Amino acid sequence: MKNFEYDKSRVINFSDAVFSIAMTLLVLEIAIPSARQVKTDGTWSVLSNLIPNFVGFLVSFFVIALYWIAHLRLMKYVSSIPSKLLWLNILLLLFVVLLPFSTAFYSGGFVHTGPFVFYSLNLAIIGIFNYLMIRYVSKKEGVALGLDTITAKWLKWRALNVVYVWIFAAICAFTFFWVSRFAFVLIFIIQPFIDRRYRKKLNS
Amino acid sequence: MKNFEYDKSRVINFSDAVFSIAMTLLVLEIAIPSARQVKTDGTWSVLSNLIPNFVGFLVSFFVIALYWIAHLRLMKYVSSIPSKLLWLNILLLLFVVLLPFSTAFYSGGFVHTGPFVFYSLNLAIIGIFNYLMIRYVSKKEGVALGLDTITAKWLKWRALNVVYVWIFAAICAFTFFWVSRFAFVLIFIIQPFIDRRYRKKLNS
Amino acid sequence: MKNFEYDKSRVINFSDAVFSIAMTLLVLEIAIPSARQVKTDGTWSVLSNLIPNFVGFLVSFFVIALYWIAHLRLMKYVSSIPSKLLWLNILLLLFVVLLPFSTAFYSGGFVHTGPFVFYSLNLAIIGIFNYLMIRYVSKKEGVALGLDTITAKWLKWRALNVVYVWIFAAICAFTFFWVSRFAFVLIFIIQPFIDRRYRKKLNS
Amino acid sequence: MKNFEYDKSRVINFSDAVFSIAMTLLVLEIAIPSARQVKTDGTWSVLSNLIPNFVGFLVSFFVIALYWIAHLRLMKYVSSIPSKLLWLNILLLLFVVLLPFSTAFYSGGFVHTGPFVFYSLNLAIIGIFNYLMIRYVSKKEGVALGLDTITAKWLKWRALNVVYVWIFAAICAFTFFWVSRFAFVLIFIIQPFIDRRYRKKLNS
Numbered sequence: 017m018k019n020f021e022y023d024k025s026r027v028i029n030f031s032d033a034v035f036s037i038a039m040t041l042l043v044l045e046i047a048i049p050s051a052r053q054v055k056t057d058g059t060w061s062v063l064s065n066l067i068p069n070f071v072g073f074l075v076s077f078f079v080i081a082l083y084w085i086a087h088l089r090l091m092k093y094v095s096s097i098p099s100k101l102l103w104l105n106i107l108l109l110l111f112v113v114l115l116p117f118s119t120a121f122y123s124g125g126f127v128h129t130g131p132f133v134f135y136s137l138n139l140a141i142i143g144i145f146n147y148l149m150i151r152y153v154s155k156k157e158g159v160a161l162g163l164d165t166i167t168a169k170w171l172k173w174r175a176l177n178v179v180y181v182w183i184f185a186a187i188c189a190f191t192f193f194w195v196s197r198f199a200f201v202l203i204f205i206i207q208p209f210i211d212r213r214y215r216k217k218l219n220s
Numbered sequence: 221m222k223n224f225e226y227d228k229s230r231v232i233n234f235s236d237a238v239f240s241i242a243m244t245l246l247v248l249e250i251a252i253p254s255a256r257q258v259k260t261d262g263t264w265s266v267l268s269n270l271i272p273n274f275v276g277f278l279v280s281f282f283v284i285a286l287y288w289i290a291h292l293r294l295m296k297y298v299s300s301i302p303s304k305l306l307w308l309n310i311l312l313l314l315f316v317v318l319l320p321f322s323t324a325f326y327s328g329g330f331v332h333t334g335p336f337v338f339y340s341l342n343l344a345i346i347g348i349f350n351y352l353m354i355r356y357v358s359k360k361e362g363v364a365l366g367l368d369t370i371t372a373k374w375l376k377w378r379a380l381n382v383v384y385v386w387i388f389a390a391i392c393a394f395t396f397f398w399v400s401r402f403a404f405v406l407i408f409i410i411q412p413f414i415d416r417r418y419r420k421k422l423n424s
Numbered sequence: 425m426k427n428f429e430y431d432k433s434r435v436i437n438f439s440d441a442v443f444s445i446a447m448t449l450l451v452l453e454i455a456i457p458s459a460r461q462v463k464t465d466g467t468w469s470v471l472s473n474l475i476p477n478f479v480g481f482l483v484s485f486f487v488i489a490l491y492w493i494a495h496l497r498l499m500k501y502v503s504s505i506p507s508k509l510l511w512l513n514i515l516l517l518l519f520v521v522l523l524p525f526s527t528a529f530y531s532g533g534f535v536h537t538g539p540f541v542f543y544s545l546n547l548a549i550i551g552i553f554n555y556l557m558i559r560y561v562s563k564k565e566g567v568a569l570g571l572d573t574i575t576a577k578w579l580k581w582r583a584l585n586v587v588y589v590w591i592f593a594a595i596c597a598f599t600f601f602w603v604s605r606f607a608f609v610l611i612f613i614i615q616p617f618i619d620r621r622y623r624k625k626l627n628s
Numbered sequence: 629m630k631n632f633e634y635d636k637s638r639v640i641n642f643s644d645a646v647f648s649i650a651m652t653l654l655v656l657e658i659a660i661p662s663a664r665q666v667k668t669d670g671t672w673s674v675l676s677n678l679i680p681n682f683v684g685f686l687v688s689f690f691v692i693a694l695y696w697i698a699h700l701r702l703m704k705y706v707s708s709i710p711s712k713l714l715w716l717n718i719l720l721l722l723f724v725v726l727l728p729f730s731t732a733f734y735s736g737g738f739v740h741t742g743p744f745v746f747y748s749l750n751l752a753i754i755g756i757f758n759y760l761m762i763r764y765v766s767k768k769e770g771v772a773l774g775l776d777t778i779t780a781k782w783l784k785w786r787a788l789n790v791v792y793v794w795i796f797a798a799i800c801a802f803t804f805f806w807v808s809r810f811a812f813v814l815i816f817i818i819q820p821f822i823d824r825r826y827r828k829k830l831n832s
Contacts (some may be wrong), residue, residue, distance in 0.1 A: 026644060030696070032230060033648035036237035039313075041652060043321050045660070048249070051329040059334020076316065081310050084234070088226055106693050109651075113689065113829055117655050125663040130671020162311060236434060240441035243517075244449065246527050252453070257532040263538020281521065285514050288438070292430055440638060443643035447721075448653065451729050456657070459737040467742020485725065489718050492642070496634055 022097040027105060028124060034109045035084045042073050045120035072123035072135075074201050076115055079139055082178065082203070083112070086146050094153055095161035101152055107133060108145035114138055129189050132196060136186035143179035150175055170214035177206050226301040231309060238313045239288045242320060246277050249324035276327035276339075279404050280319055283343055286382065286407070287316070290350050294375060298357055299365035305356055312349035318342055333393050336400060340390035347383035354379055374418035381410050430505040435513060435515055442517045446524060450481050453528035480531035483608050486621045487547055490586065490611070491520070493615075494554050498579060502561055503569035509560055516553035522546055537597050538603060551587035558583055578622035585614050600628035634709040639717060646721045647696045650728060654685050657732035659708050684735035684747075687812050688727055691751055694790065694815070695724070702783060706765055707773035713764055720757035726750055741801050744808060748798035755791035760786055782826035789818050 049062040094101070108164045115138060122135035153160045154168035185199035250273045253266040291312075298305070319342060326339035357364050358372035389403035454477045457470040490568035502509070523546060531544035561568050562576035658681045661674040706713070727750060734747035765772045766780035797811035 022697075023704060024241065024701060026640060026703075028230060028643065029233065030644045030648055032234045033237055033645055034652055036234055037241055037649055037652040040238055040241040040317050041656065044245065044248070044656070046321050048321065048324040048328060051332065054329040054332045054335060059332065062334075063338070073318075076312075077314055085226075085306070088230055091230075092227060102697070110686075110689055111388050113652050113655050114685075117658050117660065120660040124660060125666040128663065128666045128671065130674075131666060134671070134675070232434060233437065236438045237441055240438055241445055244445040244521050246456065248449065248452070250525050252525065252528040252532055255536065258533040258536045258539060263536065266538075267542070277522075278518075289430075289510070292434055295434075296431060302454050328435055401506055436638060437641065440642045441645055444642055445649055448646055448649040448725050451725050452653065452656070454729050456732040456736060459740065462737040462740045462743060467740065467746065470742075471746070481726075482722075485722055493714070494636075496638055499638075500635060534808065 022102050024097050027097050027102060028091055031087060031105060031109060034112055035080060038112045039077055039080050041116045042076050042119055045116055046073060049149045068126035069123045072119045076119040080112060083142055084145055086175060090150055090153060093160045093163035096159060104145055104149045104152060108142060111138055111142045132189045133186045140179050140182035143175055143182065146178060147172060147175040166214060166217050173210045174207060177210060178203055226306050228301050231301050231306060232295055235291060235309060235313060239284060239314060242316045243281055245320045246280050246323055247318055250277060272330035273327045276323045280323040284316060287346055287350055290379060294354055294357060297364045297367035300363060307354045308349055308356060312346060315342055317347045336389045336393045340386045344383050344386035347379055347386065351376060351383060352380040354394050370418060370421050377414045378411060381414060384405055430510050432505050435505050439495060439517060442520055443488060446520045447488050448486055449524045450484050453524055454481060456521065457595055466517055467490060470474060476534035477531040480527045484527040486521060491550055491554055494583060498558055500560060501568045501571035504567060505562055511598060512553055512557045512560060516550060521548045540597045541594045546588045548587050548590035551583055551590065555580060555583040555587060574622060574625050581618045582615060586611055634714050636709050639709050640703055643699060643717060643721060646724055647692060650724045651689055651692050652730055653728045654688050657728055658685060680738035681735040684731045688731040692724065694757055696753055698787060702762055702765060705772045705775035708771060710771065716757055716761045716764060720754060723750055723754045744801045745798045748794045752791050752794035755787055755794065759784060759787040759791060778826060778829050784820060785822045789822060790792060790815055
């Protein structure tokens with residue numbers, strides 16, 4: 017008997033729902049300034065107090081978007097979902113679901129090291145499960161369809177890029193405040209290089 | 221090698237999820253009157269205190285609905301989703317996600333100028349990304365399918381209508397309180413004229 | 425030129441998302457008893473204080489479920505979605521979205537008349553838009569597919585049943601406390617009679 | 629006339645949405661530590677105070693995931709959805725929706741018996757509806773497609789396993805604190821035995 021295989025489209029729909037809900041819940045963690053605060057301090061001052069919250073919101077939003085895009089790319093090559101892939105996917109979603117908490121924890125304690133390390137590690141762990149899913153799909157026979165070795169490596173490097181940057185950010189946090197807070201920019205700087213390299217390889 | 225193209229139906233499902241969650245979260249920002257308030261002030265008085273919240277809720281609900289309809293109309297003509305279109309879509313969704321915050325910020329500080337300007341600009345920015353998506357789809361070869369020049373212009377004008385009205389509302393806010401608060405009505409007044417004009421053009 | 429027609433499956437997915445989110449958000453309005461309350465008053469006492477909240481939660485959950493089932497039934501016969509049907513659907517969803525607020529307002533002020541009337545009218549209005557959608561679909565040529573006159577009448581009576589019961593509940597609230605609070609039971613008592621009658625008609 | 633049958637894909641999408649929203653809302657019930665707490669007590673101390681919340685979050689997340697997987701497996705064999713199955717599904721979702729409340733109630737009053745019993749029974753009830761759905765599908769003629777007797781029994785035992793463990797946990801709670809809190813581990817210990825047994829049966 018073959019092992020049980022799950023309905024791919026349902027797993028995708030479910031994952032998309034979790035991604036989109038987590039992204040939307042991020043905004044609930046930004047406390048809404050009261051009319052009194054606006055009256056006494058002015059809109060600018062009130063909004064500038066919220067800068068850590070907006071930074072957290074934006075970074076989390078874009079990083080979830082990146083992970084969602086990675087999911088989109090990987091699933092295009094997946095032809096069937098065995099139990100192990102399903103559970104890797106569920107574990108990935110677990111840490112996506114945790115992100116609104118981590119983001120609010122970090123935004124609230126912007127100047128502290130601990131919350132930021134917690135936040136970075138949360139993001140790194142999502143990346144690790146993303147990587148494990150790609151590895152599983154590319155290794156396991158009969159799961160992928162039309163995924164050549166070069167594209168598999170490309171996807172893996174895109175995944176590892178995010179993981180490395182967040183681990184780097186977590187380590188930096190202990191000594192270099194601003195470097196750690198803006199380390200995520202590296203993801204978007206390094207990725208085009210990875211993309212260019214593998215586009216070339218695929219064309220040759 | 222062709223550039224990577226994303227699964228259209230997943231991108232649509234994901235966008236629909238974000239639109240629907242943002243619309244539903246709007247209601248969470250209306251504070252629920254306590255039994256004590258109802259007892260001392262009466263239901264009418266308690267509800268009339270919430271009028272700014274209901275106004276904000278209704279305006280945001282209908283404007284998100286309009287943007288969702290624009291998305292429905294545009295995506296009907298899209299045959300493939302390249303990376304740039306995906307990112308324009310994600311940026312549009314970012315500002316849709318921010319809307320429950322802006323709405324609550326504006327409803328809470330109904331009489332203040334700053335929160336309303338913030339709210340108007342949030343809505344205008346969604347409109348701008350809506351416009352940029354339409355422009356990209358109509359310009360880029362191989363992305364649209366069956367989108368004639370007149371319909372493309374029609375969609376663009378519907379998009380710009382909303383953008384102009386919200387920028388107008390933001391500017392009015394500094395001097396004309398009530399004009400700015402009800403400027404959104406213009407959207408629904410102007411749109412039928414745009415529709416009529418382009419229906420005629422398409423029929424001739 | 426034909427009028428623009430919307431993608432039926434997207435409209436359905438979007439509506440399902442709104443229905444499901446509104447149903448799930450209902451639970452957020454039940455305040456969670458603190459450990460201290462549990463310690464001093466005991467679990468039973470703490471939970472029995474929440475009975476109004478559970479009643480509100482259950483009633484709203486099942487009434488939204490009924491409306492969702494009505495939507496399921498109607499949409500089975502819809503072959504295309506013109507602009508007017510889309511807007512009726514959006515208005516229906518608006519009042520579905522409002523329901524977590526109404527439910528919490530009513531649960532919080534269980535003994536007061538005003539909040540219950542507000543809640544009943546909210547539910548009645550959803551029912552009215554449900555009815556208007558059915559009427560539009562059955563009247564407008566080219567929108568329905570395979571919807572015979574008897575089934576159309578059946579759907580309409582199922583819709584009106586809910587509307588009448590909630591208006592009855594709202595009126596009762598001014599004089600008969602308990603009758604109004606449990607009037608919703610009538611929906612589930614009357615519906616089988618409607619079903620039986622129209623099943624007979626369809627079979628003959 | 630045949631009884632009315634519901635659109636299977638809509639029922640599935642709706643259920644997936646409810647499952648995913650309930651799983652994501654779990655995180656909202658973890659209170660976010662303030663910057664002041666982080667400053668005075670340190671990150672470790674602040675996070676360790678949240679251990680009951682994280683335990684509740686994790687257990688609920690994985691148990692909902694299990695129920696979702698059971699739903700995935702069952703629905704694969706369902707070819708049509710009659711009214712009774714739809715209502716069993718809605719009742720199952722009702723208790724899934726209640727779970728964020730139960731989880732927060734239990735996490736907040738971790739040391740108390742009552743909240744934990746409430747939580748265990750909530751999870752057991754979901755399991756019971758899961759079981760009733762499987763029984764209905766396997767019994768009722770014309771509902772299942774390709775569901776042999778052995779697989780039906782397999783699904784039933786997987787469902788009953790979860791029900792029994794949570795009832796066991798609820799009973800233990802009155803005398804054995806730690807046994808009850810970690811009884812859920814039994815689910816994951818027993819399930820592989822059930823799986824192995826029925827895989828063998830299916831192969832022979």
